[in-house]
Amino acid sequence: MSDLNELYQSIILDHNRRPKNYGPLEGATTRRHDRNPACGDEIVLELKVENDIIADVRFTSEGCAVSRASASIMTQTVKGKTRAEAERLFTQFHELVTGKLKPTPQEARSLGEMAAFSGVSRFPIRVKCASMAWHSLQSAMRDEAARE
Template sequence: MSDLQELYQSIILDHNRRPKNYGALDDATVRRQDRNPACGDEILLEIKVDHDVITDVKFTSEGCAVSRASASIMTQAIKGKSRDEVEQLFRQFHELVTGKVKPTPQEARDYGEMAAFSGVSRFPIRVKCASMAWHSLQAALRESAPV
């Protein structure tokens, strides 16, 4: 295993053991619960949106390390971002986990901790685990989109 792969593995394990933004968000303006029928992973996203900006987000989940770590990293990445910025992050993450983009170590810096999921494309069943929180987020924001 390369040093970079070891780093990515340690990031995923750390976010699984000590997930960021884990718990309930009492003043959430958007809630979304989803389940991955393939593996049983579950997530509840609670998001506070103010003037089209995500001001806070929390989640609770049951499932694998990849799923929980992805949700943890996602919540850190989206705080303070507009819906449009979040949509761009979703596209970047989706391209990363599906293998449509393979960043060099230098380019991986632009992805931050999301880069830890760059090897997931080699394990198709894990792509769903890694992207479940992101798909839940996208659906939640679309369902609550201002008219």
């Protein structure tokens, strides 16, 4: 295993064991509960959007390490971003896990911890695990926009 793959594996395992932004969010403006019927992974994602900015985001989940780590990294990545910025990050992450984006070392650095999922495309069954939280985020943002 390459040093980079070992680093990515350790990032995923760390976020699974000690997820960031885990637990209920008091004062959430949007709440999503989603489930992956293929494997049983579940997530409850809560957002607090203020003036088009994701002021806070938290989640609870049941599922595999890939799913929980992805949710943890996603919450860190989008907190403080506008909905438009979060939508661009969703697109970038989706392209990464589906293999449409093959980041150069410089691009991988700009992706931050999201880059840990660059190898997921080699395991198609895991793409849904990695992207579930991001799809929940996209749906939550659309729910939020529909209420405005």
